[in-house]
Amino acid sequence: MDLSYGEEHEHFRQEVRDFLEKHREVAPPPWMGGIVAFKDEKVLSWQKLLVEHGYAARTIPREYGGFGAEPDPLKTVMIDEEFTRANVSRGIGGQGPDMLVPTLLEHGSEEQKRKWVAPTIRGGVVWCQGYSEPEAGSDLASLQTSAVEDGDEFVVNGHKIWTTTAQLSDMMFTLVRTDPKAKKHAGISYLLIPMDAPGIEVRPLYTMTEGAEFNEVFLTDVRVPKSNLVGRLGEGWKIGNTTLKHERNMLGSASQSTASLQRLIELMRQEKVNGSPVIADPVFRDRLTKLQARVLAMQYHSLRLLTHTLRGEWPGVAVMIVKLIGCQLNHDLARLAIDALGELGTLYKGSKHERDGGRWQFQYMLSLGLIIGGGTAQIQKNIIAERGLGLPREPKPASGGER
Amino acid sequence: MDFGLSDEQKLLQDTIRRYLEEKVPTTRVREIMQTETAHDPQVWQGLAELGITGLLIPEEHGGSGLGVLDAALAAEILAWGAAPVPFLGATVMAPSALLQAGTPSQQSEWLPRIATGETCFGCAATETFGLRGEAGVRVEGGRLYGQSLFAIDAGAADLFLVAAGPTDLALVPRSASGLAVELLRTVDRTRRVGELAFDGVEPAEWVGGPGGAGAAVERMLDAGRAVLASDTLGSCDRAIQMSVEYAMQRRQFGRVIGSFQAVKHMCSEMVAEIEPARSLAWYAAYAMDALPDEAATAVALAKSHLSDVGTDVVRTATEVHGGIGFTEEFDLQLWFKRVELNRQLLGGPELLRERAARLQGWEAA
Ligand SMILES: Cc1cc2nc3c(=O)[nH]c(=O)nc-3n(C[C@H](O)[C@H](O)[C@H](O)COP(=O)(O)OP(=O)(O)OC[C@H]3O[C@@H](n4cnc5c(N)ncnc54)[C@H](O)[C@@H]3O)c2cc1C
Numbered sequence: 219m220d221l222s223y224g225e226e227h228e229h230f231r232q233e234v235r236d237f238l239e240k241h242r243e244v245a246p247p248p249w250m251g252g253i254v255a256f257k258d259e260k261v262l263s264w265q266k267l268l269v270e271h272g273y274a275a276r277t278i279p280r281e282y283g284g285f286g287a288e289p290d291p292l293k294t295v296m297i298d299e300e301f302t303r304a305n306v307s308r309g310i311g312g313q314g315p316d317m318l319v320p321t322l323l324e325h326g327s328e329e330q331k332r333k334w335v336a337p338t339i340r341g342g343v344v345w346c347q348g349y350s351e352p353e354a355g356s357d358l359a360s361l362q363t364s365a366v367e368d369g370d371e372f373v374v375n376g377h378k379i380w381t382t383t384a385q386l387s388d389m390m391f392t393l394v395r396t397d398p399k400a401k402k403h404a405g406i407s408y409l410l411i412p413m414d415a416p417g418i419e420v421r422p423l424y425t426m427t428e429g430a431e432f433n434e435v436f437l438t439d440v441r442v443p444k445s446n447l448v449g450r451l452g453e454g455w456k457i458g459n460t461t462l463k464h465e466r467n468m469l470g471s472a473s474q475s476t477a478s479l480q481r482l483i484e485l486m487r488q489e490k491v492n493g494s495p496v497i498a499d500p501v502f503r504d505r506l507t508k509l510q511a512r513v514l515a516m517q518y519h520s521l522r523l524l525t526h527t528l529r530g531e532w533p534g535v536a537v538m539i540v541k542l543i544g545c546q547l548n549h550d551l552a553r554l555a556i557d558a559l560g561e562l563g564t565l566y567k568g569s570k571h572e573r574d575g576g577r578w579q580f581q582y583m584l585s586l587g588l589i590i591g592g593g594t595a596q597i598q599k600n601i602i603a604e605r606g607l608g609l610p611r612e613p614k615p616a617s618g619g620e621r
Numbered sequence: 622m623d624f625g626l627s628d629e630q631k632l633l634q635d636t637i638r639r640y641l642e643e644k645v646p647t648t649r650v651r652e653i654m655q656t657e658t659a660h661d662p663q664v665w666q667g668l669a670e671l672g673i674t675g676l677l678i679p680e681e682h683g684g685s686g687l688g689v690l691d692a693a694l695a696a697e698i699l700a701w702g703a704a705p706v707p708f709l710g711a712t713v714m715a716p717s718a719l720l721q722a723g724t725p726s727q728q729s730e731w732l733p734r735i736a737t738g739e740t741c742f743g744c745a746a747t748e749t750f751g752l753r754g755e756a757g758v759r760v761e762g763g764r765l766y767g768q769s770l771f772a773i774d775a776g777a778a779d780l781f782l783v784a785a786g787p788t789d790l791a792l793v794p795r796s797a798s799g800l801a802v803e804l805l806r807t808v809d810r811t812r813r814v815g816e817l818a819f820d821g822v823e824p825a826e827w828v829g830g831p832g833g834a835g836a837a838v839e840r841m842l843d844a845g846r847a848v849l850a851s852d853t854l855g856s857c858d859r860a861i862q863m864s865v866e867y868a869m870q871r872r873q874f875g876r877v878i879g880s881f882q883a884v885k886h887m888c889s890e891m892v893a894e895i896e897p898a899r900s901l902a903w904y905a906a907y908a909m910d911a912l913p914d915e916a917a918t919a920v921a922l923a924k925s926h927l928s929d930v931g932t933d934v935v936r937t938a939t940e941v942h943g944g945i946g947f948t949e950e951f952d953l954q955l956w957f958k959r960v961e962l963n964r965q966l967l968g969g970p971e972l973l974r975e976r977a978a979r980l981q982g983w984e985a986a
Contacts, residue, residue: 219623219624219625219626219627219630219690219903219907220622220623220911221622221624221907221911221912222622222911223622224622227622292622295622483983487983497983498983498984500975503974503975503978503983503984504971504974504975504978506978506983507922507925507974507975507977507978507983508925508926508929508974510922510977511901511922511923511925511926511974511977512897512926514901514904514919514922515897515898515900515901515926516897516900518624518897518900518901518903518904519896519897519899519900519901521622521624521900522624522625522899522900522903524622524624525622525623525624525625526625528623529625535892535896536896539892539893539896539897542889542893543893543894543897596882596886598889598893599885599886599889599890599893600882600885600886600889602888602889602892602893603879603885603886603888603889604885606889606892607865607888607889607892608865608869609865609868609869609879609880609884609885609888610869610876610877610879610880611880612880612882613876613880
């Protein structure tokens, strides 16, 4: 056990600090870009700067538009730590850079990597994830959207739902059924679909946040070139699970909770009730320290997982709990912030007296959505029990179908 | 950066586990805990031979010169075995205080005896952070008066370190005249705490001289807390392990109960809570060795968090077992009670969170 980073790395940390000091003025606000990527000049030019300096797309090879650094997870951790501490935007993340890109790097063809990775990591191509369907949520493998081969193309018909940011996206990575006769999981393939293809209709679904974070996507005779198939026919379930693995790690990421906690502490110091700061109230303070312990636990847990990676060990059940616990934690952090604000905590969408731009109510609701999205809490518990602890699988027919 | 256990640390844990499995199975634990002092010198000697009693003692005094983290890792396994041993006071708290503030001659007198297991210290400092009722130790004319409650490892102790104030730590033999030791009956029968009553007791020595114990009391308490957090961790590991095993074997409605989702989810929740808590416990213990600025806060947060998680885990584990889990005869209750005592010793969750808040300057504007 050694939490010091050594001279080379401390030197690197200083570089990151210098960079932040020098450039933070031009950074977009930290909440922009994150999980919900969209095209904004400030975000795009910031992303460009980050890639050029190796603070985004760090280990992605140069031929695919990345920075091309040797993989060094410690440096990635340091970048995270320093950006979080400085409360500066980490650049564009979300479905494209965090989920699709690692999937393509693992399973994509050379041509696909060359074509899609570079614009995705720079924010030029925005992606959405077309997995869920009205009848295929937790039981994702029962999806019915079909893709039929026709010459050099697939013809796609079906209905996707809960497709986050579909209205803003250029492309959608999907799971489609290419072999209706094959067994449930074996008939699925992984396909990249341009959102401007004829036959695609996107209808917004308004969520409890009042925004339209997600959509329905209707596909009618949509023609997609065969070169957009990732992996081979029938490999979609396996490849789709690679994406899900990255999604869960992203959703449960400790640096987001750490940043939230930092802001929460500040808020409780500033906000006064009857003339004294909320943080001086023993009941609130107790709730805060309780959460602080949970955040610290996840922070050091991620270092523990990282150590497993560095040593080439499989962390087992320790990694399977991250999405479940991380998303719950983000929800609880927002809960305390709202309670600390009392009535002020209910103000929303630009109301007079609103604090922090209403972000805590938004986070409270969105994090609840993320407890459900990416595989519900109950499904995570199934996974932990069955794959992590070796308890018996569900009796048929659900076996193995969960996302 | 390496946030994981070394091969030596894993070996340490394996060694203790094997020793307990072989020499102190729960049938033996139950015999020992029925005795008045819950102390079996033979078991203790066995651990001494494995080097456990000397973990924190520097090599020049006959120990292995390891840190609080190593002690915490040992505690994890001792708790896993529900070991009835005075590890906390004798092996962790007393050496921590003596190393922090003991004079060279005190160190060379006592540390080697701790390392060999020949001497067992109990530690009495509850009144410095959580004074109850009429208790409290005061010094008059160099003698101790008053009462201290919940002295750690009072069953096995032949000497006590007694905090008589923030900078006064007295070393008092059990046989000192004017000292009455009465063991208290807690729910956990595997370890003994006691009441010490002082009626003009003359300490054999003051650690670091009178008023010279400075940071030693804090250090002793924080080392103890870090180790208690890990003790709870190890107890939870055992409770979860038993639950999963039981869920795979007990059948109802023609299926093993582990195939019922309600049972699966109870198991998943226990694991999902304990895994990050493990990382926190390691971090806090490591901070005691290597991160002095963060250590006190980290330890307060870790012990309070582990207590909360621990209480949930042992409750859930009991539910997984149904009626058998509630019986005296079944071993699970040993860990249920161990977690309970750990939770309150050296400060309960609320007290420690308040301490963490104060350490971070959160009490006022
Ligand atoms: C904010 C948000 C964003 C999303 N973004 C996307 C996206 O971009 N792309 C995309 O493809 N999808 C997206 N989703 C969809 C998400 O993945 C699904 O909502 C989720 O997998 C659950 O499916 P469902 O909604 O059909 O609920 P159901 O599967 O019907 O679940 C309903 C309830 O039943 C429980 N349940 C179901 N099966 C089991 C079981 N085997 N054991 C125990 N309990 C069970 C669930 O846990 C839940 O409590 C998003 C969802 C949300 C909320």
